[in-house]
Amino acid sequence: xxxxxxxxxxxxxxxxxxxxxxxxxxxxxxxxxxxxxxxxxxxxxxxxxxxxxxxxxxxxxxxxxxxxxxxxxxxxxxxxxxxxxxxxxxxxxxxxxxxxxxxxxxxxxxxxxxxxxxxxxxxxxxxxxxxxxxxxxxxxxxxxxxxxxxxxxxxxxxxxxxxxxxxxxxxxxxxxxxxxxxxxxxxxxxxxxxxxxxxxxxxxxxxxxxxxxxxxxxxxxxxxxxxxxxxxxxxxx
Numbered sequence: 001x002x003x004x005x006x007x008x009x010x011x012x013x014x015x016x017x018x019x020x021x022x023x024x025x026x027x028x029x030x031x032x033x034x035x036x037x038x039x040x041x042x043x044x045x046x047x048x049x050x051x052x053x054x055x056x057x058x059x060x061x062x063x064x065x066x067x068x069x070x071x072x073x074x075x076x077x078x079x080x081x082x083x084x085x086x087x088x089x090x091x092x093x094x095x096x097x098x099x100x101x102x103x104x105x106x107x108x109x110x111x112x113x114x115x116x117x118x119x120x121x122x123x124x125x126x127x128x129x130x131x132x133x134x135x136x137x138x139x140x141x142x143x144x145x146x147x148x149x150x151x152x153x154x155x156x157x158x159x160x161x162x163x164x165x166x167x168x169x170x171x172x173x174x175x176x177x178x179x180x181x182x183x184x185x186x187x188x189x190x191x192x193x194x195x196x197x198x199x200x201x202x203x204x205x206x207x208x209x210x211x212x213x214x215x216x217x218x219x220x221x222x223x224x225x226x227x228x229x230x231x232x233x234x235x236x237x
Contacts, residue, residue, distance in 0.1 A: 018226045022219045029215035036208035043205070052136050057104050061139045061182055068136045069107055069184060071098040073192070075128040077175060078160040079153075080121055081143065084113055086195065091115040093143070094125060094194060095163075097175065098135065098184070105178040108171060109135060110142075111186050112194030126160060128192055138198060140185040142168065 052068040061067065074097040081093035091113050097106040114125040143165060152166035153174050161174060172179045186193040 015226055015230065018222060022223050022226070025215045025219035025222065029212045029219065032208045032212035032215060036205035036212065039205040039208060055107070055184075057100065057180070063139060063141075065139045066136070066187075067139055067184060068134055069098060069100070069109075070132065070134045071100040071107065072130075072132050073097070073109075073128040074099055074106065075126065075130070076159055078126055079163050079166070079171060079174075080160050081166075082162050082164050084143070086113050086115075086197070089115050092121055092162075094121075094160075095171070095183070096128065097179075098133075105180050106175070107180045107184055108142075108168065109137070109184045109186055110140065111192060112196040114194045121160075125194060133192070135184065135186060135192065136190055137184040137186045139182045140198070142166065142171075142183055 052066045055061070055067040055069040077097060079095040081095060084091055084093050093113055094111045096109050096111055098109050099106045114121055152163055152170045154162040156162075163171070163174075166174075168179050168181065168183070185198045186196060188196045188198070
């Protein structure tokens with residue numbers, strides 16, 4: 001009896017594992033479809049928006065919403081995001097706090113990309129006016145990496161500070177003050193900016209649909225193999 005039960009378990013185990021893999025492949029395919037739909041909706045929002053809404057602290061902000069913001073650039077304390085590659089060249093995104101009023105969370109403005117010059121950045125890229133300005137752009141986020149080694153922000157007493165894929169919380173800790181929960185991507189036609197080529201995502205919905213097709217195809221092939229093998233061998237208790 002015990003031998004028969006063990007034999008039965010061994011016969012069923014490959015099918016159980018195969019069914020689990022089929023379910024995982026289908027799940028991954030559905031996840032890719034969901035990501036594609038998100039990217040499509042984001043691209044549609046990026047293309048259909050017109051006009052800039054004046055940003056006020058506490059208002060609800062949609063992803064990629066076009067906003068105008070007023071304040072004073074904190075040119076003394078800027079961040080250089082390392083390892084940003086544009087057209088095969090290494091450089092930095094320059095992040096500058098925009099302060100509307102003391103006590104109110106500052107807004108991080110991504111002023112764009114500048115090529116690395118020697119061991120650092122051209123000081124002219126960091127120059128900013130000292131008075132109050134109004135800037136326009138889109139509500140965005142900081143670049144993210146799948147994996148990051150070491151500290152996000154290089155420990156230093158001086159400015160600008162180099163950073164590697166930091167979060168807004170890490171930028172806030174380095175500044176010692178609260179920040180708005182999004183980054184303003186400075187509009188391409190705005191003054192005080194550098195090279196700017198903002199886009200919703202480097203990977204469009206088509207790529208995600210292609211990945212989804214691959215996962216679904218793998219699920220179908222594996223399910224077919226399991227069914228063919230089961231019919232060929234049959235199941236005998």
